[in-house]
Amino acid sequence: MRFLFxxxxxxxxxxxxxxxxxxxxxPEWAALAxxxxxxxxxxxxxxxxxxxxxxxxxxxxxxxxxxxxxxLLATGAELEVGWLPVILRESGNARIQPGQPGYFEATxxxxxxxxxxxxxxxxxxxxAQGNPHIQTDPRNYLAVGEALAARLAQIDPGNAAAYRAGYxxxxxxxxxxxxxxxxxxxxxxxxxxxxxHKGWAYLxxxxxxxxxxxxxxxxxxxxxxxxxxxxxxxxxxSKPRMVIRAAYNSARPAEWFAQTSGIPAxxxxxxxxxxxxxxxxxxFDTTVQRLLKATQ
Amino acid sequence: MNRIPLxxxxxxxxxxxxxxxxxxxxxxxxxxxxxxxxxxxxxxxxLESRLKNAExxxxxxxxxxxxxxxxxPEIGLTLQGRYYRADGxxxxxxxxxxxxxxxxxxxLSVDHSELTIGGSIDPYFRAQANFAVKDDEIETxxxxxxxxxxxxGFTVKGGRFLSGIGYVNEQHPHAWDFADQNLAYRAxxxxxxxxDGLQLKWLAPTPFFLxxxxxxGQGANWKxxxxxxxxxxxxxxxxxxxxxxxxxxxxxxxxxxxxxREGHWDDANDVEAETLFSGRSRYTIADFVWxxxxxxxxxxxxxxxxxxxxxxxxxxxxxxxxxxxDGGACPAGNxxxxxxxxxxxxxxxxxxxxxxxWRVGYRYDRLSPGQIDFGAGFNGVLxxxxxxxxxxxxxxxxxxxxxxxxxxxxxxxxxxxxxxxNQVTLQYxxxxxxxxxxxx
Numbered sequence: 001m002r003f004l005f006x007x008x009x010x011x012x013x014x015x016x017x018x019x020x021x022x023x024x025x026x027p028e029w030a031a032l033a034x035x036x037x038x039x040x041x042x043x044x045x046x047x048x049x050x051x052x053x054x055x056x057x058x059x060x061x062x063x064x065x066x067x068x069x070x071x072l073l074a075t076g077a078e079l080e081v082g083w084l085p086v087i088l089r090e091s092g093n094a095r096i097q098p099g100q101p102g103y104f105e106a107t108x109x110x111x112x113x114x115x116x117x118x119x120x121x122x123x124x125x126x127x128a129q130g131n132p133h134i135q136t137d138p139r140n141y142l143a144v145g146e147a148l149a150a151r152l153a154q155i156d157p158g159n160a161a162a163y164r165a166g167y168x169x170x171x172x173x174x175x176x177x178x179x180x181x182x183x184x185x186x187x188x189x190x191x192x193x194x195x196x197h198k199g200w201a202y203l204x205x206x207x208x209x210x211x212x213x214x215x216x217x218x219x220x221x222x223x224x225x226x227x228x229x230x231x232x233x234x235x236x237x238s239k240p241r242m243v244i245r246a247a248y249n250s251a252r253p254a255e256w257f258a259q260t261s262g263i264p265a266x267x268x269x270x271x272x273x274x275x276x277x278x279x280x281x282x283x284f285d286t287t288v289q290r291l292l293k294a295t296q
Numbered sequence: 297m298n299r300i301p302l303x304x305x306x307x308x309x310x311x312x313x314x315x316x317x318x319x320x321x322x323x324x325x326x327x328x329x330x331x332x333x334x335x336x337x338x339x340x341x342x343l344e345s346r347l348k349n350a351e352x353x354x355x356x357x358x359x360x361x362x363x364x365x366x367x368x369p370e371i372g373l374t375l376q377g378r379y380y381r382a383d384g385x386x387x388x389x390x391x392x393x394x395x396x397x398x399x400x401x402x403x404l405s406v407d408h409s410e411l412t413i414g415g416s417i418d419p420y421f422r423a424q425a426n427f428a429v430k431d432d433e434i435e436t437x438x439x440x441x442x443x444x445x446x447x448x449g450f451t452v453k454g455g456r457f458l459s460g461i462g463y464v465n466e467q468h469p470h471a472w473d474f475a476d477q478n479l480a481y482r483a484x485x486x487x488x489x490x491x492d493g494l495q496l497k498w499l500a501p502t503p504f505f506l507x508x509x510x511x512x513g514q515g516a517n518w519k520x521x522x523x524x525x526x527x528x529x530x531x532x533x534x535x536x537x538x539x540x541x542x543x544x545x546x547x548x549x550x551x552x553x554x555x556x557r558e559g560h561w562d563d564a565n566d567v568e569a570e571t572l573f574s575g576r577s578r579y580t581i582a583d584f585v586w587x588x589x590x591x592x593x594x595x596x597x598x599x600x601x602x603x604x605x606x607x608x609x610x611x612x613x614x615x616x617x618x619x620x621x622d623g624g625a626c627p628a629g630n631x632x633x634x635x636x637x638x639x640x641x642x643x644x645x646x647x648x649x650x651x652x653x654w655r656v657g658y659r660y661d662r663l664s665p666g667q668i669d670f671g672a673g674f675n676g677v678l679x680x681x682x683x684x685x686x687x688x689x690x691x692x693x694x695x696x697x698x699x700x701x702x703x704x705x706x707x708x709x710x711x712x713x714x715x716x717x718n719q720v721t722l723q724y725x726x727x728x729x730x731x732x733x734x735x736x
Contacts (some may be wrong), residue, residue, distance in 0.1 A: 047592075048539060048591065048592065050539075050591040050592070050593055051591065051592050051593045052593055052594075052595045055593075055594055055595045055698075056592075056594075057542065057587060057589075057594055057736055058733065058734070058735060058736050059534075059536060059542040059587075059736055060504075060505030060532075060533075060534030060535060060542065060543075060544045060736055061504065061505060061534065061535050061536040061542065063499065063505055064499070064502060064503065064504055064505040064506070064534075064535070067449055067499050067500075067501060068501055081733065082698070082733050083733050084733070085732070085733050086733045086734070086735055086736075089422070089442070089444070089451075090451075090499070090735070091449075091499065092446070092447065092448065092449035092450050092451050092497070092498070092499045093447060093449070094444065094445045094446060094447030095447065097419070097444050097445070098416075099419055100419075121697075121699060124697075125697075220697070221696075221697060222652045222653070248593055248595075250595075250596055250652075
């Protein structure tokens with residue numbers, strides 16, 4: 001009985017339009033929207049830094065969240081293709097369907113890397129539009145943030161100036177930080193590294209790190225010990241300085257590689273909410289610190 | 297960037313050495329030189345910045361907004377095949393089957409291949425069709441159009457579709473966690489219930505998942521229904537516990553009017569009777585699903601528990617077609633009399649993925665033939681069995697990627713009175729092309 005009352009009460013109240021409801025598939029765009037929108041937006045991130053964003057269950061709770069969203073932020077480039085379409089379809093929310101102003105894909109606003117020359121599932125989990133992990137390069141937040149501020153202004157015209165100002169404030173401080181990070185990491189230019197998953201193209205592009213191998217035989221496919229041994233054989237000549245994995249990746253492949261080859265394994269937060277990455281600034285502070293520590 | 301051409305300097309020097317020239321001319325010349333110098337500097341700076349840009353920017357453009365596939369519509373082909381060893385023929389004692397069941401051919405067979413085509417029609421509708429292809433038949437399992445632009449939590453689906461009742465009903469065989477459907481569905485719903493009709497769903501604006509559905513239609517797979525008089529109501533609720541647990545529970549009602557629904561009934565002497573049922577079938581289905589994954593990251597380890605309970609009440613008339621001359625159970629001249637049954641069944645299963653590529657599962661099935669009242673006309677011909685069908689199933693599957701699966705299953709099937717059937721299934725399921733994202 002009490003359940004019914006709660007139910008009826010929540011039905012009558014309905015969605016409260018005090019703040020713009022933003023549903024973000026990944027934590028980084030939720031954090032960015034919060035930076036730009038401040039108290040004018042209420043953000044929800046569907047995944048955490050400890051979850052593989054390619055493999056998420058279209059849980060009922062996510063469908064319920066999408067139902068009331070005014071704006072859906074996705075990474076795009078097929079990162080969420082395994083689960084977001086179900087959530088969109090089941091949400092009964094016309095505002096956030098692809099093609100509507102309430103649907104925003106971050107990869108539409110940045111320069112994409114690793115666009116495959118051929119599309120064949122024999123190559124594993126390839127993305128036709130390029131590597132979707134654009135959040136590992138801080139410069140991308142400027143382009144995405146600018147587009148996002150414009151989109152927020154379009155959806156909520158009353159606060160357009162505030163979103164613009166919010167972006168300018170963020171971008172000003174962010175450019176300064178990028179400068180600092182670049183100064184700190186000058187020594188990383190050209191350093192050879194091994195990655196567990198092809199998740200760092202943009203980070204490497206930014207810092208000038210050189211990826212000499214990946215542990216996964218094909219993107220998204222877990223490596224066997226035999227494969228790891230082969231990778232080690234082939235890459236030791238290029239003297240990699242560290243092996244890098246994301247917080248959500250299984251620890252085993254990178255640990256095995258590190259132990260048997262004597263180079264450090266580095267766990268990077270990958271996104272907001274990862275180890276020691278409570279916000280966007282901390283995400284890159286920690287990333288930079290851990291990379292520097294590994295090369296000392 | 298002081299790169300003033302030499303000739304200019306020389307010219308300036310020569311000019312300035314002519315004191316005869318008026319001061320104004322000199323100033324004009326100096327201004328002109330300064331202008332030229334500035335313009336050169338600008339052009340050089342522009343060239344240098346262009347060069348720098350060209351060095352850093354690979355000739356790649358931002359991604360376009362992605363739809364589920366780069367071509368429209370999405371086309372997917374699911375290939376399934378298996379080796380199946382069993383002694384029995386899949387009979388379930390005490391139940392008049394409803395609708396068709398996917399084949400249980402023994403030995404090697406390409407089970408059935410599924411062709412799925414789907415996509416957005418326009419900003420207002422999306423559509424999907426699903427064809428099951430077998431040797432000499434193509435069955436339209438689903439062919440529907442769904443709205444995407446109504447909003448406010450409403451969606452309307454029309455055409456042929458698998459009903460939203462229960463949990464596993466909407467799943468196609470390739471998405472099952474076992475090689476075959478649970479006994480309760482097989483005995484009472486004919487693997488799953490689909491109809492030609494209309495479905496209205498409304499998702500409540502609550503912070504947790506709460507969805508209501510209403511359907512009307514006419515049984516599609518059960519070809520014996522003539523009027524769009526089947527009705528279904530569904531209510532589903534779900535949510536999360538922390539980041540590692542997610543659940544969904546549902547309650548569904550289905551009311552179907554059958555006219556001449558075919559079935560068979562094995563009599564006490566194991567002689568088969570062909571039957572036709574006309575009347576009302578009422579179903580109540582309760583379902584529950586719980587999923588666990590550490591930190592919500594299902595890639596490496598996860599567990600799924602799923603259970604459903606089905607109750608079926610039937611009331612109408614039963615016609616027994618065969619005559620004993622053909623070896624059937626019914627005497628010549630057919631029998632038609634009343635039929636009433638209150639029956640139920642349930643199953644519970646758990647599937648554990650302990651490695652990115654490996655899963656194991658166990659399922660328990662149990663049916664209760666309940667109370668069956670045959671009219672007096674069936675006295676001495678058909679009688680209620682005193683028997684509880686049961687089945688234990690174990691499976692293990694290997695998934696090299698999300699597009700391929702190899703499965704070994706062993707079942708100890710006691711669904712037919714007096715028989716214990718040990719069934720072995722070795723199965724493959726491969727998906728080619730677009731693979732629609734699965735529901736929870």
